[in-house]
Amino acid sequence: MxxxxxxxxxxxxxxxxxxxxxxxxxxxxxxxxxxxxxxxPREVQMATALAADAVEIRGLASGGLLATQVAAAAGDYRLLEDCLQQRTSTKLTLARATPTQMQRAAQRGELSPTNAVWFSVGPQAPPLTRGMRLVAEEDVQRFDQTRWTSLGGKLSAGFAKTFVKLGIPVTMAA
Incomplete structure (x- = not known):
């Protein structure tokens, strides 16, 4: 719907x-x-919950290197688009790029953007392009586990926001 x-x-x-x-x-x-x-829909809830923590790929270099704007934690990641469409995707294991890998990429002139944080993704990585977003595997699992359990918390937070916006002025006017 x-x-x-x-x-x-x-x-x-x-x-x-x-x-x-x-x-x-x-x-x-x-x-x-x-x-x-x-x-x-689950996809909309997941996009809302995971989009803030997603890591965008800003650059790519040969040898399995990718650049991000922020320093993400090393570990298992999935493509956000695959998670939203409930497709099985290959796990990417991000590890900080070693100085040797960085020197090789610099010699080839592939370190663009230079102000990025570079990670190694390994040889089994699916085809990646700039602009793709990665999300941590534990964030996806946490979303699946807490989708229904946090109903009360989400409702109370929503009502609190609504009351702050509307309830206080209405109460003051009465």
Missing amino acids: DVLAVAAVGVAIVLVGILLLRLHPLLGLLLGSLFVFAAT
Whole structure:
């Protein structure tokens, strides 16, 4: 289901609950938010949760070297696009590039951008291009484990944000 359709149905649930079923507004909002949370596609939830921690590939060099803008932790990574589409992808094991690897790449003139952090990905890496985003394997596993368990936390955080934006001015006006 499209994200806008999910939001529209969620708003309709809130309005029907409050206006037709005479529910308390808080219960109507709770029902609407539960529907939106349950009906939002997994890919959208995963993209929202993992996009902030994704590492973008800024440059590539022969010999299995890739450059990132930030210093990521060494370990197993997957392509974010493959995770979002639920495709199995090859694990990339990132390790900091050794000085020898860096010297060889510098001799070939491949170290561009120069202000990047360079990693070695090994010979079994799938074809990579600039702009691809990598996400840590443990982040993907943590998302799968906590997708439903953090429902209460997500709802309470959402209601807190809404109350800060709307509730305090309404309370002050009353």
